[in-house]
Amino acid sequence: MPKITFIDVAGTSRSVDAPVGWTVMEAAVKNNVPGIEAECGGACACATCHVYVEEPWMEIVGEPQPMEADMLDFASDLRSNSRLSCQIKVRPEIDGLVVHTPERQG
Template sequence: MPKITFIDVAGASRDVDAPAGWTVMEAAVKNDIPGIEAECGGACACATCHVYVDDAWLDKVGQAEDMETDMLDFASDLRPSSRLSCQIKITSELDGLVVHTPERQG
């Protein structure tokens, strides 16, 4: 089962195991990760599951598609590594993925 590491703004790290097929948002919500609100439940209709993908993982995660890019306009403190965690599908290739949660959502 792939492991995802969530790091908050204070530097606290939490590792969670998540089955392939889930999204990073689902892994966060089901494991009570602070800082991931996911108000729309993963429909890419809000920006409250915003994360920063660790630089080492940017190529493996890939680029945001147009709908996600449009929704990211509503995120606070947007960065080149910003993604909506509801749009990152967990695969075995993402085992060890590291994402950082922003100071605040929306």
């Protein structure tokens, strides 16, 4: 089962196991990871599951699709490595993925 590590703004790290087929957001919510609000429940309609993907993972995770890119405009402190965690599917290739949560959501 792939492992995903979430790092908050204070530098606190939390690793969770995520079943293949879930999203990174689902893994965060179901494991009570702080910093992921996910107000829309994963419908790509709120930008409150915003994360920063560590650079070594950007190519593996891939670029946001147009709908996600549009929704990212509503995220706070947007960066080149910003993604909505509801749009990152858990698959074997992302085992070890590291993402950072922003200081605040939306």
